[in-house]
Amino acid sequence: MPSRLPDGDPVPPSGALPAEATEALGARPFGFYVHVPFCVTRCGYCDFNTYTASELGPGASHRDYASTVAREVRLARRVLGDADLPVDTVFFGGGTPTLLPAADLAAILKVIDTEFGLAPGAEVTTEANPESVDEAYLAALAEGGFTRMSFGMQSARSHVLALLDRQHTPGRAVAAVAEARRAGFRHVNLDLIYGTPGESDDDWRSSLETAVEAGPDHVSAYSLIVEEGTRLASRIRRGELPMPDDDVAADRYLMAEELLEKAGFSWYEISNWATGEQARCRHNLLYWHGGDWWGAGPGAHSHVGGTRWWNVKHPAAYAARLAEGASPAHAREVLSADDRAIERLMLELRLSSGFPLAEVARPAEADRALAEGLLEPVPYGEGLAVLTLRGRLLADAVIRDLT
Structure with a gap:
């Protein structure tokens, strides 16, 4: 299961x-x-x-x-x-x-x-x-x-x-x-x-x-x-x-x-x-891009304005909660400003549209990634951190270093 x-x-x-x-x-x-x-x-x-x-x-x-x-x-x-x-x-x-x-x-x-x-x-x-x-x-x-x-x-x-x-x-x-x-x-x-x-x-x-x-x-x-x-x-x-x-x-x-x-x-x-x-x-x-969404259904996750929650898993428990007029949510977390900033970099750096270099918390690591060919050279992205093809292969490590 x-x-x-x-x-x-x-x-x-x-x-x-x-x-x-x-x-x-x-x-x-x-x-x-x-x-x-x-x-x-x-x-x-x-x-x-x-x-x-x-x-x-x-x-x-x-x-x-x-x-x-x-x-x-x-x-x-x-x-x-x-x-x-x-x-x-x-x-x-x-x-x-x-x-x-x-x-x-x-x-x-x-x-x-x-x-x-x-x-x-x-x-x-x-x-x-x-x-x-x-x-x-x-x-x-x-x-x-x-x-x-x-x-x-x-x-x-x-x-x-x-x-x-x-x-x-x-x-x-x-x-x-x-x-x-x-x-x-x-x-x-x-x-x-x-x-x-x-x-x-x-x-x-x-x-x-x-x-x-x-x-x-x-x-x-x-x-x-x-x-x-x-x-x-x-x-x-x-x-x-x-x-x-x-x-x-x-x-x-x-x-x-x-x-x-x-x-x-x-x-x-x-x-x-x-x-x-x-x-x-x-x-x-x-x-x-960090939008808001409501996830409906058993086990579904939602996010609104920095609050994230997830529903009970089993369809029977999910149906029973709603039949009683109650929320099917199992638990939630409220993201801090730091959490949201880290998540934004993690998500946006996966995109070809990239992440603003000026907002990278560890600029020295960004410079190193640029030097090692993991990020496209500026001004390719006009001040954006954009993964190269090699950078995509090592994306998890790049993201970890930049956060």
Whole structure:
């Protein structure tokens, strides 16, 4: 099962936020994240807060989920008061959101629109496993107000998909992109994973080429992380599989950068490439730029004005709290000014838009990173700290040194 929730301060049953968190509501972009925690099977590498049918137990069901989330959206409206908060972005993640009927996802979106109002041109994304949708389902999502699809392709090679416990065939993600285009979606992302044990350079190159040929306008590529408590971690600990190699992962990242750039994609965040500014994921940019968002669903995290909180994990406990009229929040923390400054650097330095050099707390370390070719030379960024390609490979170390 997924790891335990972090500790934190108690949350009032009403969900009320500290006054300082809400005093500047509306001054920052505002979004909604909706967590749908259901999966058909549990992938061996996944430690997300997800549940198969056998793990749900009593008190939670797919059938009632949309109405339960709607209760939290209405709670959010009460907590945030009368502030004008048009929703710029909505992201349905999971789990597999598309295990719910398209009408249920559209109903949740409708409640968000009714309570807060969607901003003109709002971005509305859902994740989907390629095998969980068809063209009729995608058309229903488009009709319901969704504007962007994100498919979990992961690999184009069957043996890699099998090791990751993915259920779709290698060609299914390609077909799903075509179906989404025909359904009217202008923006489509494919998620890829590299560094899986047994994956070769040729396997990774094939996955990249297949993804590009499918015609998305956005590609996300993530190095496989071995999370404690997962089936993959157990297999590695028993010696059945080798631990993913950091040097191999770096080579795969370089391959992704080269191939995607040649295909017309540009990086805008360390793990994300898009064909243009309009194709970038605005919801994730809201996170990276320190915006406000309400996370609805079991285990979902929220952030408003420097206060961060997270919901109880299990869908049954989540539903029970809301049925009682109480907040489903498990705990929260109020970030100090120093915490927020550090987080801002950590997030913004991951972006191609960079972080102001003048605001780096350790300018001598910034000078060293520039000298070592980890940051683009000034005036490339006009006074911004922007990671070079080598800097992206060593981003965690660069960020640690600058903070």
